[in-house]
Amino acid sequence: MFYLFSQQAANISALEIFSLFFIYILNSIAILFLLLLPAILWYLAFKGKELRINKKRLSLILTSLIIFFIAPVFRIERLMEENVLGVDIKTFESQNILFSNFFQVLFFALILFFMMYFFMKHYKKYFLGLGIFTGLIFFTYYIYLFFTSQFSYYIEVIIAIFTSSGMGLCKALIDSSGIFYCSELFKDFGMLKVLFNAASYILSVHFLIFFSITILFYITGFIMFIDELIKEKVYKKLS
Numbered sequence: 001m002f003y004l005f006s007q008q009a010a011n012i013s014a015l016e017i018f019s020l021f022f023i024y025i026l027n028s029i030a031i032l033f034l035l036l037l038p039a040i041l042w043y044l045a046f047k048g049k050e051l052r053i054n055k056k057r058l059s060l061i062l063t064s065l066i067i068f069f070i071a072p073v074f075r076i077e078r079l080m081e082e083n084v085l086g087v088d089i090k091t092f093e094s095q096n097i098l099f100s101n102f103f104q105v106l107f108f109a110l111i112l113f114f115m116m117y118f119f120m121k122h123y124k125k126y127f128l129g130l131g132i133f134t135g136l137i138f139f140t141y142y143i144y145l146f147f148t149s150q151f152s153y154y155i156e157v158i159i160a161i162f163t164s165s166g167m168g169l170c171k172a173l174i175d176s177s178g179i180f181y182c183s184e185l186f187k188d189f190g191m192l193k194v195l196f197n198a199a200s201y202i203l204s205v206h207f208l209i210f211f212s213i214t215i216l217f218y219i220t221g222f223i224m225f226i227d228e229l230i231k232e233k234v235y236k237k238l239s
Helices: 002-008 014-047 055-070 102-163 166-175 190-231
Strands: 074-078 087-091
Touching (some): 055 102
């Protein structure tokens, strides 16, 4: 991220560099909060403890979340590479979506911070609820991306196995290793072809079972997480 900052700061004024530096800092605070919040909430639900957040920290977190959306440095997206599963958090040069320069973004962030700090005395629980809600929406989106990544992978593998003959599957698997070509060496062995066809169906069932387990794990796990937060009234343990 330092490299991106140095690249972006290469041809701008000193005031813009100063503003851009704090925009990167606020983005980092926001992404850390969004990634750690589910673990913190789960810990509070499990241990039954309370966590106090003072007005300055909460104002800083909420300001960081807003800057995260209007001048983002991070992008969350599903990995698109073949046979690679997961979610990638990519960094890129900060995008100024609403304002004409980064100083205006920083000035806007300062106004937000002081406004929220001023109203925090009477509306702290609402600001806190807003932060938790934003974090849970991000968590839901993250789980969605990870789930669709695995969903696409399993669907592609199962279809590939079902639509391939055993010999074709063997050749596809072994050609990449450069060891030998199954279809050329064993094309006259009917029994071997039957065995490979049977193996392809066994692999299909294997992946189908794991695919079903994955669906159940993510859906039930997410529902249990939300249910635990509500049942333990975790939102009341944050103040």
